[in-house]
Amino acid sequence: MSDGPVTAPDPQGRFPGFAVLRQAPRWDELTALTIRSRVAPLAAPRFFTTAEQATARALVGQLLDQPRDDLGVPVMEMIDARLADGQTDGWRYEDMPEDGQAWRDTLAHLDTDAKERFGARLGACADGEQASIIQAVQDLGSRDWHGLPAGHVWSLWIRYACTALYAHPAAWDEIGFPGPAYPRGYKNLGVDAREPFEVRDARPAQDPVRERL
Amino acid sequence: MTAGVRARNESAWLLPNDGTRTNHRLRRDMRRFADDDEVDLVIVGCGAGGSVLAQRLARAGWRVVALDAGPFWDPDTDWVSDEAGSHHLYWTDPRVIAGADPVPLGSNNSGRGVGGSMVHYAGYTPRFHPSDFSTLRDDGVGADWPFGYEELRPYYAAIEQELPVAGEHWPWGDPHGYPHRPHPVGGNGELFLRGAGKLGIEARVGPVAIANGRFGNRPHCIYRGFCLQGCKVNAKASPLITHIPDALAHGAEVRADAMVTRVGMDERTGRASGVHYVRDGASRFQRAAMVAIAGYSIETPRLLLNSASPRYPDGLCNEFDQVGRYLMVQGAPQSAGRFDAEVRMYKAPPPEVSSEEFYETDPAKDYKRGFAVQTVSPLPITWAEHVAAQGHWGRALRDYMSDYVHWACLGSLCEFLPLAGNRVTLADETDCYGLPVARFAYSQCDNDRALLAAAQHVMEDILTAAGADEVITIKRYAHLVGGARMAKDARHGVVDGRCRTFAVPNLYITDGSVLPTQGSANPALTIMAVTARAADHLISGARGGTG
Numbered sequence: 156m157s158d159g160p161v162t163a164p165d166p167q168g169r170f171p172g173f174a175v176l177r178q179a180p181r182w183d184e185l186t187a188l189t190i191r192s193r194v195a196p197l198a199a200p201r202f203f204t205t206a207e208q209a210t211a212r213a214l215v216g217q218l219l220d221q222p223r224d225d226l227g228v229p230v231m232e233m234i235d236a237r238l239a240d241g242q243t244d245g246w247r248y249e250d251m252p253e254d255g256q257a258w259r260d261t262l263a264h265l266d267t268d269a270k271e272r273f274g275a276r277l278g279a280c281a282d283g284e285q286a287s288i289i290q291a292v293q294d295l296g297s298r299d300w301h302g303l304p305a306g307h308v309w310s311l312w313i314r315y316a317c318t319a320l321y322a323h324p325a326a327w328d329e330i331g332f333p334g335p336a337y338p339r340g341y342k343n344l345g346v347d348a349r350e351p352f353e354v355r356d357a358r359p360a361q362d363p364v365r366e367r368l
Numbered sequence: 369m370t371a372g373v374r375a376r377n378e379s380a381w382l383l384p385n386d387g388t389r390t391n392h393r394l395r396r397d398m399r400r401f402a403d404d405d406e407v408d409l410v411i412v413g414c415g416a417g418g419s420v421l422a423q424r425l426a427r428a429g430w431r432v433v434a435l436d437a438g439p440f441w442d443p444d445t446d447w448v449s450d451e452a453g454s455h456h457l458y459w460t461d462p463r464v465i466a467g468a469d470p471v472p473l474g475s476n477n478s479g480r481g482v483g484g485s486m487v488h489y490a491g492y493t494p495r496f497h498p499s500d501f502s503t504l505r506d507d508g509v510g511a512d513w514p515f516g517y518e519e520l521r522p523y524y525a526a527i528e529q530e531l532p533v534a535g536e537h538w539p540w541g542d543p544h545g546y547p548h549r550p551h552p553v554g555g556n557g558e559l560f561l562r563g564a565g566k567l568g569i570e571a572r573v574g575p576v577a578i579a580n581g582r583f584g585n586r587p588h589c590i591y592r593g594f595c596l597q598g599c600k601v602n603a604k605a606s607p608l609i610t611h612i613p614d615a616l617a618h619g620a621e622v623r624a625d626a627m628v629t630r631v632g633m634d635e636r637t638g639r640a641s642g643v644h645y646v647r648d649g650a651s652r653f654q655r656a657a658m659v660a661i662a663g664y665s666i667e668t669p670r671l672l673l674n675s676a677s678p679r680y681p682d683g684l685c686n687e688f689d690q691v692g693r694y695l696m697v698q699g700a701p702q703s704a705g706r707f708d709a710e711v712r713m714y715k716a717p718p719p720e721v722s723s724e725e726f727y728e729t730d731p732a733k734d735y736k737r738g739f740a741v742q743t744v745s746p747l748p749i750t751w752a753e754h755v756a757a758q759g760h761w762g763r764a765l766r767d768y769m770s771d772y773v774h775w776a777c778l779g780s781l782c783e784f785l786p787l788a789g790n791r792v793t794l795a796d797e798t799d800c801y802g803l804p805v806a807r808f809a810y811s812q813c814d815n816d817r818a819l820l821a822a823a824q825h826v827m828e829d830i831l832t833a834a835g836a837d838e839v840i841t842i843k844r845y846a847h848l849v850g851g852a853r854m855a856k857d858a859r860h861g862v863v864d865g866r867c868r869t870f871a872v873p874n875l876y877i878t879d880g881s882v883l884p885t886q887g888s889a890n891p892a893l894t895i896m897a898v899t900a901r902a903a904d905h906l907i908s909g910a911r912g913g914t915g
Contacts, residue, residue: 346558
């Protein structure tokens, strides 16, 4: 596999030309293998049913704004692989089923909500409709949603989704994080200090908060 | 001083100096005991406590076997420089969390394999303060230890040399210096020092168990920032490299991938006879004259409860319903500040700078005890958790995440109080061995909540003083301790001041679960020091539990 970027570096992005995988020859072999396996095509889903796949894809697409700004990260497939392998975080809330069952149940509940409000499963709803169904779950806070505490459901979804996306080098390109650092390490520590392979933020004042004010 | 350390713990000199990280010959030639050979001591768990105990007693000539449920790690072939790829370092067998404030387990507060959670701890190794040993007497909260700080002082100093610890002279608690000079700091540490300086808050570099300079055959830190993923450099201390090599060289056996399922008891004499364990799918029993459990705050109580028998129907050592209780977790709110300058907090080890200015009870406040503030420097997945906790998702989440290089991040350790209702019990659910899994119930008290708010306030002030134009905070938890605490008698705890269980004369517990209070200090150093002290007692005459 080539060490070129997964997607063409985004000239409009904050870190123009930054492509983490170009550094792969300088990583230890084991780590490089691990990261490269993430950009290789994934096997077909083994855990979710076909219907669940469509719902899960819509859900994580919304949570991570993937349909509008697709980084090419197969988040749904990465979650499916974790659940198929039973790779949980080592705990569950007492008022939630174990993670795999919790995913199945909550995807079904999302489809129920979608059919009730918009007459179609979540995956077949329009973008804005999907967003409003998901927002409604978050708005419940810790209250009940189909017999489950909405806050614990939200925690499950967002935890699995973020863990998948930010494990991927395409997401690291977007945020300016150079990924693995062994045996190379870092030489230039401190505020506004960069290594030769790090790219300066082209829009340092693009503070998400300031932009919202 | 180096010569002094080497004479009593040669671990750092037993590692290879050729760029690889594991002494394979030492492991291959390791002494091996038969199951029916009654060893002097079998230890359950090779983390901070179990490894120190194995090393100390092997050196004293005891015949020791130390079992661990996880692998005998090789940093070269088992660990990666990657966040998601380090999932296997955690205890991920099922557990159930409950209570009003359930505490997530796994990544943040568990370990698996030889080295335990110190394989992926940040590396902070502060001492407890003298005040931590008598919070009930002096502050009216928590508990008093069966012994005072002075008893631990020489063990703290000894372990600090063995790890070794780097840092500035430490002005708090019992003032002391460190064997290695402080490390240079990255952007995150720089901003902490700047903000604290502006507010007149004392902050210092250290204390971290990362050698500053070569130590034995361990190389210098390369500041790659992946301390929490297992140190591939051998620069950050964990028992895998600080105590296990010396233990092996003195005839101890480390039996990895061996899950202990129950403590064997002689029902007639009331003495422990060894441990039942599963290895390669086979149930086995290791005979031993003495048993030490070092499985940490969840698995140690679980093992005691799963060791119930006709003579001990409620679990071993549980006549007074103390097992699993007073389990503490440190409240660990994390505040981040946004700077137009690039911080790039992923560079340099996450443990850089800390302040213990707010550690003790302040009579002017309406809460007891206090908190410490430290740099934390999350990598992207953990940082996403911080951002998502603000409620962001979709475009907002991605925008915040694209801003990663501009954020500095501090964490607090708040001394949440030991409460009887915060405990491990057994759930109905079973694991792959057919054993009931642990159920951990946790609820905060008013004092805990007041500490959280105070710590958040201080961290946000420091970041703002350093120039941050926005601060965001996430409430989270850090280390566990307690669950089988030491006390003056069996009505108040599970072990005595020397880590011997009240109920079984040849059964010891040597891990974080014995701590009666937790202070605002990361517990690894104290777990090691408490164990080293217990080991000295055993060496001076308690073999077989007769002392």
